[in-house]
Amino acid sequence: MSKLLRTTVVAHMLLREMVREGDVVVDATAGNGHDTLFLAKLVGIRGKVYAFDIQEEALKKTERLLAQHNCLAQVEFIHDGHEKIGQYIKEQVRCVMYNLGYLPGGDKSIITQGTTTISSLEQATHLLSKEGVISLMVYSGHPGGLSEAEEVECFVKSLASPPWHVLKWQKINGTQSGPYLMLLYKMVK
Template sequence: MNFFNFVELSHFLIENYIKEESVVVDCTSGNGFDSLYLCNTLQGKGFLFSFDIQEEAIKRTKKLLDEKCSYSNFKLIQDSHSNINHYILEKIDFAIYNLGYLPKSPSKIKTNPEETIISLEKVLKLLNKKGIVVIVAYTGQDKSKERNQIFKYLEKINSKKFSIMNLKLINVNNYPPEVFIIQKNA
């Protein structure tokens, strides 16, 4: 595993923290790679919810899961992750955000800090004890605007309730991505 590749790091966390009966959420399904990883890790138990506002992303995720995942314990939702409370009432164990644009798409639709933070507030309320949220933020697309707003929101959260880590490559100059990892303590 390449620890410095944040997609591989996310998948390492998925493998090590989610159990087969976990309820997990892909907050930005995009091309579906994280959803596929989550769905295969669940092994037909637990449940996966995947959100994306773009029809194209939901179509790509459905195609990938239909082709490469033998399980059907998932629901794809074409709506903003900021509306997560309209769809998920139970507690969740893991959520992942891979922010930014849909790769390999002419569309300029991307995540925005306001909706991401509304969604995060709701996800943290739904999170089970020891549950984890992973956020991969691409600082180059908007000169770190979304990353900075997320940082400001997260740094004020009570450390008794949540442990929060920010990982970044410090010897790379061209806007490398950053990761936030949140775990609910109590």
């Protein structure tokens, strides 16, 4: 399969154009650490990554991965839900990444929830700097995923344009339960 057909690759490709060295960014769902590592490399040692996860196992995996790549210095690990983003972050951020669903290889009964994701998104929209971006990887094909996807879609459709530009990357033929990407770009003059 072409890399461009993988939504995670597309997300990284687009964010690579928007996030710069020295930026402050958030991985709202650290998971296995791949997005946290990606962001840590983008912002470099002068930048900062806040990495959230409710599962201690996920944060430990992420920490090990970052240590292997010498990227620990710029990351602050937060063992809490992303719905508390505003309690931990008081500065403007350039990017917030979400990878919704469950921890790959982990307990599939522990999933992100629409109510907490919407709460987090509301806070993230206020923390985002002008020309900042929110990346949402949405998985609707697992129990609870469709409900969360519907809530997220409703929320992003309610964002005023301008300043918000909401884009969606999704395969439109075949199964509709595969992952898709939404980018929320804040364009303020």
